Amino acid sequence: MSFNQKIADHARLVEARLDTLLTELAAGPRASARLTAALRHAVLGGGKRFRPFLVIESAALFGLDATDAIDTAAALECIHCYSLAHDDLPAMDNDTLRRGRPTVWCAYDEWTAILAGDGLLTLAFEILSREATHREPAVRIALVAALAEASGAHGMVGGQMLDLEAEKGGGHQDRTLSDIRHLQAMKTGALIRFAAEAGAILAAAPPKDRVRLQRFGEVLGFAFQIADDLLDVEGDASEVGKAVAKDAAAGKATLVSLMGIEAARARLLSLEAEAVALLAPYGDRAQPLIEAARFVVNRRS
């Protein structure tokens, strides 16, 4: 099966599970129909489900089936989707479109988007607390601990805060490479790292595996960000021929503007090599994660 087929297959599985979980939520006698509709809008119908793919494939390294990892993957996606619903708010990034559809606050209103985000964040931990996620309480609480750390003030929320502080304060042109790496490791890296280590937690694997997969997740997250910045530059370059100058004119320092395009491309290749080396102990089972790393490094859109 090709990588593209595999990620599409996993995405269908995750979408179906999220649909079921949200249908169960809406079936409760106490649910607000408007709230459950907003939750469905925030979560369903889109995305590559890249983080859930990493959860399922990191679990596969230890011989676990996709069904053993699916609820952890769904919980992580709830966190990702709540963060998008909140980040899109007028007071934050003020975005009206996402994946070609109105953002939650545009489809409903601001207060519904705030409460839908709060509800999704809470639902993520409710899912992790259930026996369906894993039969062992110690594993479930380890997932709660790792996801809370990855998504809180030292992780995603903290990174979004640092980014908005620079943005709203007009200081984003003064950021150093170290500042940007730091905030990206928190804002987008922490959830990718959790996704990669989740398989080791689900399998109750030895600490050395968990550390190895954390590192794989960090490498992948950093590559993801460089590739994203390069795509912006190269997309622009093919159109207007002065992409880096355009970035600079917008006043926003990025990883690529600070590293330079050639150094950024070289760094991507060394990160790819490190990712592959980190997965060596897992043999053939690591093939989907290796292809995920190659996909991140080489994607053209």
Place this chain on the structure above:
Amino acid sequence: MSFNQKIADHARLVEARLDTLLTELAAGPRASARLTAALRHAVLGGGKRFRPFLVIESAALFGLDATDAIDTAAALECIHCYSLAHDDLPAMDNDTLRRGRPTVWCAYDEWTAILAGDGLLTLAFEILSREATHREPAVRIALVAALAEASGAHGMVGGQMLDLEAEKGGGHQDRTLSDIRHLQAMKTGALIRFAAEAGAILAAAPPKDRVRLQRFGEVLGFAFQIADDLLDVEGDASEVGKAVAKDAAAGKATLVSLMGIEAARARLLSLEAEAVALLAPYGDRAQPLIEAARFVVNRRS
């Protein structure tokens, strides 16, 4: 020790623990100073800490010390305080003052208040996941499950949604007694119920104790809401002499406007009796919770 002394003592203990937890959070190398300051503003410096009091005293029913329950109490207070930070936002209740101080969005700004709320919600589950909360993973995950259910779409978030739907949709004058009981049981009742049952979870008490304390929490939450509505009416009545008419003119149906003042007072007394009866099996250890129920029923401010 009098009830007032006891609740003040517990509040000091909870305040000190929250201060320590937030100081530890701020000490991390990755923290945003603005975010951690906003978290402190949202959490510290006020309130009776009524929910934490219930956690500590429900744990005391089973012979647990305050130190055995303090982190669960702190996690619950983080949920309560995040909900205030979000509810005060312009898009929600648009409040500028709370406990005599500017609300989080007024002291900082809207995006900081949104992220501080998200960070606090996440921190609550991070605290519950730690060994300091309880040495047994099974107890910690049971706390996560119960708190997530109490604070999510079927609990606090769902209740706030139903309230705002009626408020913003102009339908709050059409609400029935059953509608209001339902939404209050979710919006404010669910966290009080969790607080009351938390002691049984921490003590790994038999299911019958947990059910009994859940019921005590429901009775207390309902009494709390009736007393709150009565205070509004009676406060107004002593000033302008036509309180119920004023409520009706504002177009907002409340428990008391629908039940009538006399029936509401009678109901309060029967709820007090039920609360006391539910605690009978716990003997002298239940005295502080009995006094808490009397305090709720009889408070004049």
